[in-house]
Amino acid sequence: MAILIVSEHDNAALKAATLHAVTAAAAMGGDLHLLVAGQNCRAAAEAAAKVPGIAKVVLVEDGAYAHPLAENMAALIVERVKAGGYSHVVATATTVGKNIMPRVAALLDVMQISDISAVVSPDTFVRPIYAGNALATVQSKDSVKVVTVRATGFPAAPAEGGSAAIESAPGAGSPGLSEYVGAELSKSERPELTSARIVISGGRGMQSGDNFRLLESVADKLGAAVGASRAAVDAGFVPNDYQVGQTGKIVAPELYIAVGISGAIQHLAGMKDSKVIVAINKDEEAPIFQVADYGLVGDLFKIVPELDAELAKGK
């Protein structure tokens, strides 16, 4: 039995998200092969070869994979699965994984098992449904298991220590259905939302995008990432990639600070597995307080600067 892990990378290194899929795949059992497809991405393959537990890195270098277009990537993955006789295909449920993997599943005529949070056995998995208000244990009857993994459900595998072989494989050509035009990516010196140890998020109560500076100042003192509720994104305070929730990003940091967020179930779905939750809100009836380990009722425009000053004092 062998498992193909579909990696994400920036040509030079693997993205941290992929290391969570490695841990999940290892729990399913079998030889782990890691697919690195891209253009000029040998360095990423070399980095991937150092991940302990990986038996083989499959490197595909072709212009068709310069960007992970679902149409091109799915055709390639299906060809690799057929050639390699894989029992499982695993990727992290990032926007890249979510875009590509169902296409792979349909081409293989199998159901995908989406966004798993635990592995029970090689064919049985736990996945949250209804915004995490229920956990379903599902068993796949398909010959190939196509699985996407919720990163917060599995610790990241170590990035160093292994020495897998790198094997080059041919591309599958481009079906010519889509082309990459461009991207507007948010630039930030802060840690990435999904891998940050501390996250501070703002909601509708922030009242404007400018007021997010208050949170940024606290974030910089704590080495935290900044997130937001859907309400704050819909209101245009911050870009879409800040959104934490059922349909945005799922985070589970050591510390999650919710500021001016009421705590709709759709938001809670994205953060309730955080180790410690702090809520700052002027409405003491806000549902966010029910999940908060430490709640502070009051005006955020007074409390957040105070918190900022308190943290500036140091330990």
Added chain:
Amino acid sequence: MKVLVAVKRVIDFNVKVRVKADKTGVETANVKMSMNPFDEIGVEEAIRLKEAGIATEIIAVSLGVAQCQETIRTALAMGADRGILVQSDAELQPLAVAKLLKAIVEKEKPELCILGKQAIDDDCNQTGQMLAALLGWAQGTFASKVKREGDRLLVTREVDGGLETVKLKLPAVVTTDLRLNEPRYASLPNIMKAKKKPIETLTPEQLGVDVAPRLVTLKVEEPPKRQGGRKVASVAELVDKLRNEARVI
């Protein structure tokens, strides 16, 4: 161009779902049902394409129990032209739904299919991608902007790092994200008018699709409950607790 939109009947997003005592699923008896919010965004986008003179006809398709008619009526009241119900009491999983939609696409020949990026019940986020795969079409998932340019479709997508734009060959499948549009409310006259719009009823057998589930749900449980609700009185106390009790800063 003809546009097909898929609409799913789900437990309303405001309902707090409860897991059944026998762990077979969640309680759906006497629970408010609505159109999946992402599908509403899909219907709205189709209507806007029609208002812009790009779409010529909008077909709303729902799959499932007889009551999915109501979900189709909602789409018709918003502005879709006609409906198709694929009626089945069986559990329809995303792969089966994609196959049924493909069969309808082959009959109706739309140039664009719009689906919600995920349903808020099973949170699968699969059907649109699967439909595109089965049809051999391009896919523009998690769309926050859709623009036709000749025989191509420009789709701006919400991705983890921000926004990405792809150019798709038509016909294509688009799945909606939250910022694509704000769906309209159906006006009373339009709700009345929608009652006269036609809905065709089909079955999986008529479409020649095997809908047998591929995933077996062994059990559905409640997640562990969080012990929250403690309050602190001041910022100083909060910082002290975080430093000395929780030890996270």
